[in-house]
Amino acid sequence: MAKIIRASNAKTNVPSVPKKPTKRGAKAVPKAKKSPKPKPWTPAEIHEAFSRFRKANPEPKGELEHLNPYTLLVAVVLSAQATDAGVNKATRALFAVADTPEKMLALGEDKVRDYIRTIGLYRNKAKNVIALSQKLIDEFGGEVPRTRAEIESLPGAGRKTANVVLNMAYGEHTMAVDTHVFRVGNRTGLASGNSPLAVELGLEKVIPPEFMRHAHHWLILHGRYTCLARKPRCEVCLINDLCRWPEKTV
Ligand code: SF4
Known part of the structure; x- marks a missing residue:
């Protein structure tokens, strides 16, 4: 029977490895130039940037329509992987008939699903809206709780939801990213x-x-309308002299 020779231990089969060039003969390969790390912002620059945001828009508002902390919570849960405009379109009619956990439960999952059918992942989101409404009634007296851990314990709510609700409904200095x-x-x-x-x-x-009360909205609005993902509008940007992005176009 033919002897199987494995490459790993067959001396004769070891592929010849090109010899490393000796130090003396080696040609120096130029190292890729690293772009210098931008200087960190100074506290004075940060103060200046947010002063400009504040001057331009002293009372920024979120764009998710809601009537109370409960409808805000539901709107944020529905907004995962969806646009605010798309969520508003669906929730206007939904919140007109169900603006409390009790009314949402009375409406029932099937009807909730019909109202939010135009939003991505609507089946799962309808389930979560019903489950979180039930939990609010069972464990929180029908109110939206005021701590991060309690909000995060609700079905469909994560850290971002908790940050938005704490900031917008209760005025806390949270930063939803x-x-x-x-x-x-x-x-x-x-x-x-x-x-x-x-x-x-x-x-x-x-x-x-x-x-901090409004920083979250200033940064969202800045990203949505000025510092756009594909073509940032650096020429009209309020903070273009402070921004450290090496690719900014001003
Ligand atoms: S200068 Fe350009 S990249 Fe920098 S924040 Fe403004 S829009 Fe964004």
């Missing part, structure tokens, strides 16, 4: 990070408390 805030934080260099949580914590660390 959506796709826009994530991009703006990284591009500008205000808070770099490869996860929403890293950017959230980075922004919380550098933004002065006097701006």
Whole structure:
């Protein structure tokens, strides 16, 4: 029977490895130039940037339509992987008939599903809306709770939902990081990070408390209307002299 020779231990089958060039004969391969790390923002620059945002829009508002903390919570849960405009279109009619957990339960999952049919993942979201309404009644007296852990315990609600509800309904200094805030934080260099949580914590660390109430909305609106994903409008950007993005077009 033919002897099987395995490449790993067959001396004769070891492929010839090209010899490393000796130091003396080696040609120096030029190293790729690293672009210099942008300078971190100074506290004065951060104050200046948010002062400009505040001056331009002293009372920024979120774009998700709602009537009370409960409908805000439902709207945020429905907004996962959907646009605010798309959610508003569906919730206008839904909230007209169900603006409390009790009314939502009375409406029932099938009808909720019909109202939100135009929103992505609507089947699962209808389930969550009913389940979170039930939990609010069973465990929180029908009210939206005021702590992050309690909000995150609701079906369909995660950290971003808790941050939005705590900020918009209860005025807490939270920073919800959506796709826009994530991009703006990284591009500008205000808070770099490869996860929403890293950017959230980075922004919380550098933004002065006097701006934290509205910082989340200023950054969302900045990302949505100025610092666009594909073609940022750097020429009309309020903070273009401060932004650290090497690819900015001004
Ligand atoms: S300068 Fe350009 S990249 Fe920088 S924040 Fe403004 S729009 Fe965004």
